[in-house]
Amino acid sequence: MVLLEVRSLSKDFGGLRALQNLDFDISEHELVGLIGPNGAGKTTLFNVLTGFYRPTKGKVIYRGEDISRLGPNEIARKGIVRTFQETILSMDSTVYDNVLMGCHINFRAGVIREFLHTGAAAWEEQRMRDHVQEILEFMALAPLQSELGGNLPHGQQRAVAIAMALASNPRLLLLDEPVTGMNPIETGTMMDHIKHIKNRGITIIMVEHDMRAVMNICERIIVLNYGQKIAVGLPVEIKQNKDVIEAYLGREEE
Amino acid sequence: MRHPIRITGLSLLVLLLVLLPWIADKYSLQLIIYVMTYSMLALGFSLCWKARLIRVDLAGYWAIGAYATGMLMTKAGWSYWPTIAAGGFIAAIIAWGVGSLTIPRGGLVFFSFAMLVSLVIQQTVAASNFFGGWAGIESMPPPAIGSFVFRGKTEYYFLGLFLLSINFVTYYLLYDSRIGRAWTAIGSGVGFAKSLGVNVVRYRLFAVIISSFFCAVSGSYLASYQMYIIPDSFGFYQSIMIQMFSLVGGLNSFLAGPLVGAAIMTFIPEYLKVTAEIEPILTAVVIILVILFMPLGILGLVRRWWRSSIVIRMRSKLTIRST
Numbered sequence: 001m002v003l004l005e006v007r008s009l010s011k012d013f014g015g016l017r018a019l020q021n022l023d024f025d026i027s028e029h030e031l032v033g034l035i036g037p038n039g040a041g042k043t044t045l046f047n048v049l050t051g052f053y054r055p056t057k058g059k060v061i062y063r064g065e066d067i068s069r070l071g072p073n074e075i076a077r078k079g080i081v082r083t084f085q086e087t088i089l090s091m092d093s094t095v096y097d098n099v100l101m102g103c104h105i106n107f108r109a110g111v112i113r114e115f116l117h118t119g120a121a122a123w124e125e126q127r128m129r130d131h132v133q134e135i136l137e138f139m140a141l142a143p144l145q146s147e148l149g150g151n152l153p154h155g156q157q158r159a160v161a162i163a164m165a166l167a168s169n170p171r172l173l174l175l176d177e178p179v180t181g182m183n184p185i186e187t188g189t190m191m192d193h194i195k196h197i198k199n200r201g202i203t204i205i206m207v208e209h210d211m212r213a214v215m216n217i218c219e220r221i222i223v224l225n226y227g228q229k230i231a232v233g234l235p236v237e238i239k240q241n242k243d244v245i246e247a248y249l250g251r252e253e254e
Numbered sequence: 255m256r257h258p259i260r261i262t263g264l265s266l267l268v269l270l271l272v273l274l275p276w277i278a279d280k281y282s283l284q285l286i287i288y289v290m291t292y293s294m295l296a297l298g299f300s301l302c303w304k305a306r307l308i309r310v311d312l313a314g315y316w317a318i319g320a321y322a323t324g325m326l327m328t329k330a331g332w333s334y335w336p337t338i339a340a341g342g343f344i345a346a347i348i349a350w351g352v353g354s355l356t357i358p359r360g361g362l363v364f365f366s367f368a369m370l371v372s373l374v375i376q377q378t379v380a381a382s383n384f385f386g387g388w389a390g391i392e393s394m395p396p397p398a399i400g401s402f403v404f405r406g407k408t409e410y411y412f413l414g415l416f417l418l419s420i421n422f423v424t425y426y427l428l429y430d431s432r433i434g435r436a437w438t439a440i441g442s443g444v445g446f447a448k449s450l451g452v453n454v455v456r457y458r459l460f461a462v463i464i465s466s467f468f469c470a471v472s473g474s475y476l477a478s479y480q481m482y483i484i485p486d487s488f489g490f491y492q493s494i495m496i497q498m499f500s501l502v503g504g505l506n507s508f509l510a511g512p513l514v515g516a517a518i519m520t521f522i523p524e525y526l527k528v529t530a531e532i533e534p535i536l537t538a539v540v541i542i543l544v545i546l547f548m549p550l551g552i553l554g555l556v557r558r559w560w561r562s563s564i565v566i567r568m569r570s571k572l573t574i575r576s577t
Contacts (some may be wrong), residue, residue, distance in 0.1 A: 050449060052448075072449050073454070076449055077451050081451075084446065089442065092506055097435065125431075
């Protein structure tokens with residue numbers, strides 16, 4: 001089933017055309033890699049998909065609904081959640097509280113009722129806490145749950161950021177450079193986590209520069225260059241694609 | 255987890271607070287009353303800061319509470335207690351209006367427009383004879399519960415303690431709830447909060463409204479204690495002064511920081527015998543020094559000292575040398 005359709009998507013910033021006529025589909029339960037040289041427009045594409053930018057032309061259709069004009073928090077409520085290149089956490093909060101922040105979407109009661117801590121609110125709060133516990137264990141962060149975000153090493157901060165995204169129960173998860181700055185061991189661990197996340201039924205689009213990681217776990221790869229889609233296909237196909245190699249493939253990312 | 259040490263400490267604190275009027279001298283008690291007034295204001299500032307909104311308009315809401323109490327008691331013969339609710343309600347409505355118009359347009363728009371509104375409030379009450387002009391409102395009757403009329407500082411102390419406690423506990427419950435977490439998320443980044451589904455505008459608006467409400471309550475309290483109010487007390491300088499309390503206490507402490515800051519910046523100038531002319535200079539100097547050298551405030555220093563002393567104590571216990 002097709003989850004996301006991108007049709008003739010373009011994004012201009014004044015005279016700069018950051019995205020040009022992008023057309024692709026993402027099917028449910030896929031793990032898609034989005035690669036391209038620096039400046040190709042990958043993060044811009046993420047920003048457009050999640051409502052941080054409005055498209056200049058074209059549409060983004062999610063589960064049959066046009067979401068091109070929605071704001072980021074509305075899109076998050078529909079089940080599309082993203083992580084950021086820069087790791088954003090609350091540095092002064094514990095890991096547990098950070099992941100709890102991710103549960104925000106799941107809670108329906110209005111502000112007044114929350115404030116008064118009514119029965120329904122308390123019950124939902126307990127459900128949220130169970131949910132957080134489950135995600136912490138899933139991401140192997142349970143032993144760290146009382147640590148302050150700011151005290152963690154880089155790799156674990158990224159894991160927390162992903163845990164927060166998971167806490168909001170996404171259908172479609174957009175990961176922006178999940179393993180940047182990690183050593184091979186951390187990268188391997190993160191890749192395992194991502195595989196597990198996919199096994200939970202979540203569709204994933206992943207931007208990454210680490211070619212080994214991408215080729216290893218992505219089922220399909222979309223390649224951007226200068227805002228245009230230059231190739232789509234299986235990892236083996238992409239590895240041999242002339243245009244892609246010409247664009248930048250061929251240097252191994254350590 | 256209820257630590258026995260915590261419970262004992264808390265009980266001692268409560269005991270101390272209850273016995274304070276009989277322990278402290280009258281002058282210190284008056285200072286404490288002002289500390290409680292300022293604390294409520296600073297708590298409001300810190301609340302909005304948690305959602306990364308800076309306010310320089312809190313003195314305006316302070317004025318609303320004070321004038322609501324002053325006007326309703328002297329001109330309409332109201333008893334004191336409903337005027338607290340009235341002032342808070344009016345403040346909330348105005349805050350809602352200001353916030354709804356400007357928060358969707360960004361923190362800077364809110365900042366500027368809110369500041370304007372608070373100045374307009376001050377100038378309005380000062381310019382109109384109906385509100386007493388620059389001379390303000392005087393000879394306000396003291397609060398009364400039935401036939402018991404407030405006479406000495408002790409009564410006002412307990413009233414202040416009561417109001418401050420309600421304020422404090424409300425904020426504590428809010429910070430510990432989903433609402434508080436939404437504010438924390440906003441504090442980490444507006445875009446970030448949005449990506450988690452937080453309606454940033456709605457939560458910021460709520461922060462603005464509730465902090466304005468309690469600032470008005472503080473104003474009612476001030477008016478009832480002083481039994482007179484003048485427009486000069488509610489100007490732009492006072493809004494800045496509120497920031498100073500939060501800064502000195504520590505910007506990343508939202509509950510204890512404002513109280514600590516208000517206490518320090520009320521008592522120290524007294525001990526230094528600072529006159530009214532020097533006071534604004536002192537405020538400015540303190541703000542500049544704190545930002546330059548102590549950005550996390552007093553509590554930030556305390557925390558750092560606490561953490562490093564833990565390391566020192568642990569090091570002396572360990573026989574293994576760390577790399």
